[in-house]
Amino acid sequence: xxxxxxxxxxxxxxxxxxxxxxxxxxxxxxxxxxxxxxxxxxxxxxxxxxxxxxxxxxxxxxxxxxxxxxxxxxxxxxxxxxxxxxxxxxxxxxxxxxxxxxxxxxxxxxxxxxxxxxxxxxxxxxxxxxxxxxxxxxxxxxxxxxxxxxxxxxxxxxxxxxxxxxxxxxxxxxxxxxxxxxxxxxxxxxxxxxxxxxxxxxxxxxxxxxxxxxxxxxxxxxxxxxxxxxxxxxxxxxxxxxxxxxxxxxxxxxxxxxxxxxxxxxxxxxxxxxxxxxxxxxxxxxxxxxxxxxxxxxxxxxxxxxxxxxxxxxxxxxxxxxxxxxxxxxxxxxxxxxxxxxxxxxxxxxxxxxxx
Ligand SMILES: *Cc1c(COP(=O)(O)O)cnc(C)c1O
Numbered sequence: 001x002x003x004x005x006x007x008x009x010x011x012x013x014x015x016x017x018x019x020x021x022x023x024x025x026x027x028x029x030x031x032x033x034x035x036x037x038x039x040x041x042x043x044x045x046x047x048x049x050x051x052x053x054x055x056x057x058x059x060x061x062x063x064x065x066x067x068x069x070x071x072x073x074x075x076x077x078x079x080x081x082x083x084x085x086x087x088x089x090x091x092x093x094x095x096x097x098x099x100x101x102x103x104x105x106x107x108x109x110x111x112x113x114x115x116x117x118x119x120x121x122x123x124x125x126x127x128x129x130x131x132x133x134x135x136x137x138x139x140x141x142x143x144x145x146x147x148x149x150x151x152x153x154x155x156x157x158x159x160x161x162x163x164x165x166x167x168x169x170x171x172x173x174x175x176x177x178x179x180x181x182x183x184x185x186x187x188x189x190x191x192x193x194x195x196x197x198x199x200x201x202x203x204x205x206x207x208x209x210x211x212x213x214x215x216x217x218x219x220x221x222x223x224x225x226x227x228x229x230x231x232x233x234x235x236x237x238x239x240x241x242x243x244x245x246x247x248x249x250x251x252x253x254x255x256x257x258x259x260x261x262x263x264x265x266x267x268x269x270x271x272x273x274x275x276x277x278x279x280x281x282x283x284x285x286x287x288x289x290x291x292x293x294x295x296x297x298x299x300x301x302x303x304x305x306x307x308x309x310x311x312x313x314x315x316x317x318x319x320x321x322x323x324x325x326x327x328x329x330x331x332x333x334x335x336x337x338x339x340x341x342x343x344x345x346x347x348x349x350x351x352x353x354x355x356x
Pocket of ligand 1: 058059060088089170172204205206207208209210211299302303330331332333
């Protein structure tokens with residue numbers, strides 16, 4: 001399918017402009033130097049989806065444009081979504097609700113009854129979201145037993161005459177995944193304008209909506225790069241099924257071919273460490289290195305694990321230095337501005353007291 005044809009099909013779907021697009025695509029020259037320069041390290045291009053602007057930005061803005069378009073078309077008066085207590089998706093959903101004049105309820109999974117009010121949770125409060133905390137069950141997975149709370153909140157709203165629209169965790173429905181089909185059209189145009197054909201694209205993979213959209217977009221446009229999703233939480237078998245279903249449903253919405261092979265949905269499993277949101281040594285090192293070479297702010301839950309994997313592949317010589325690699329910076333920097341992340345970084349970097 002041509003990009004023009006796909007663009008026409010995308011334009012027929014309900015969409016609310018929320019993101020600052022296109023996001024920049026930048027050469028990471030100093031990071032490449034730090035990884036051995038052109039003799040050892042491929043050309044690194046960073047797609048700055050941390051700069052989508054909505055409520056401090058991140059990948060969820062692309063999904064939320066289509067999700068809020070769908071919610072508004074359905075006559076919704078409010079939205080409900082779920083996630084971990086430092087969920088970037090929940091924070092950006094709260095920001096989108098403000099921009100659309102809708103109410104928002106967030107059902108957030110946390111280890112503590114009163115989690116620290118910093119990072120994304122502070123922004124949720126700032127954006128006026130109603131917050132419901134549920135206890136977490138398994139750190140290997142991203143979600144807790146939030147379904148019952150979502151149903152109760154939605155029922156309560158309906159009884160008071162509201163029309164809530166429920167957005168699944170990560171915004172990873174077919175509607176949301178369309179955001180990364182559109183994102184692929186955008187990236188392909190930028191690469192064509194630069195005259196670059198990358199061999200690989202690396203990104204952090206959680207609830208799989210980004211993967212479903214990237215994979216479907218690549219398939220429909222016949223692009224040649226390999227997608228390297230870096231899993232940040234466990235449950236690969238079930239998540240592959242979810243990604244396939246979401247991609248198939250998204251293709252149906254676009255009236256497009258959906259014959260993406262199951263192998264296309266495999267992700268790398270060796271960067272998860274002790275589970276969702278638990279930093280690994282590789283992630284801590286990647287976050288510090290990228291901050292000090294490119295002044296980019298990664299996060300320990302998603303983007304630093306993905307970058308840690310890419311750095312590992314470069315160091316092990318798995319990518320020819322003549323290749324070009326795109327790293328999709330999916331955002332998450334507010335989660336780095338938390339006391340918990342600061343403590344982990346201070347201990348990894350050996351920071352003592354501030355100089356007096
Ligand atoms: C949500 C998120 C991801 C993963 O996207 P999914 O579509 O859930 O797989 C990656 N990076 C950041 C910073 C995120 O917030």
